[in-house]
Amino acid sequence: MGKATQDLRKEHDSILHVLKIMDKMISADTKGDNTKPQYYNELVYFLKIFADKCHHGKEENFLFAELIKKGVPNEGGPVGVMLKEHNLGREYIALMNKALESKDLTEFNTAAAKYRNLLLSHIEKENNVLFVMADQLLDEDMQDKLYQDFEQHEESVIGHGVHEELHSMIHKWSEKFEV
Numbered sequence: 001m002g003k004a005t006q007d008l009r010k011e012h013d014s015i016l017h018v019l020k021i022m023d024k025m026i027s028a029d030t031k032g033d034n035t036k037p038q039y040y041n042e043l044v045y046f047l048k049i050f051a052d053k054c055h056h057g058k059e060e061n062f063l064f065a066e067l068i069k070k071g072v073p074n075e076g077g078p079v080g081v082m083l084k085e086h087n088l089g090r091e092y093i094a095l096m097n098k099a100l101e102s103k104d105l106t107e108f109n110t111a112a113a114k115y116r117n118l119l120l121s122h123i124e125k126e127n128n129v130l131f132v133m134a135d136q137l138l139d140e141d142m143q144d145k146l147y148q149d150f151e152q153h154e155e156s157v158i159g160h161g162v163h164e165e166l167h168s169m170i171h172k173w174s175e176k177f178e179v
């Protein structure tokens, strides 16, 4: 496994952890406790910055671009499917955001469940199909180069301070919701 795909798999683990936390947040009985919207807002912030901007940005701008150069089909092929799913994920996040603004928690739960289902199958496809292909097609030098591009992307999109903040958010949630 190359350095670049390994980095993305590690991020998948963090995203999967957050999706489990999200399920627990939604099912938690918080009657008489008005903290849910605040947690949901933090969650949407995490999904926007970490899952979408940082992680999907690394895939789209660097890994997928390289795979297309190596002949992996975009439209009508595996890369095109992944890109479509990223866009669908963005739509679901926008719906979650809208539901929070109008304080409609039922609407939020519906959009969150769609997002969770989409991401679970998306991550499984990347881990078991696309990244396996990438490990076969990209040599070690290319994986190292992509990893450096990832680091730079992360620094320019979220910066070191925010990265730490996001990880401490996960830590706080996992203590509160015991996941």
Ligand SMILES: [Fe+2]
Residues within 6 Å of the ligand: 056, 059, 082, 086, 122, 126
């Ligand atoms: Fe992806």
Ligand SMILES: [Fe+2]
Residues within 6 Å of the ligand: 008, 012, 055, 059, 123, 126
């Ligand atoms: Fe991914």
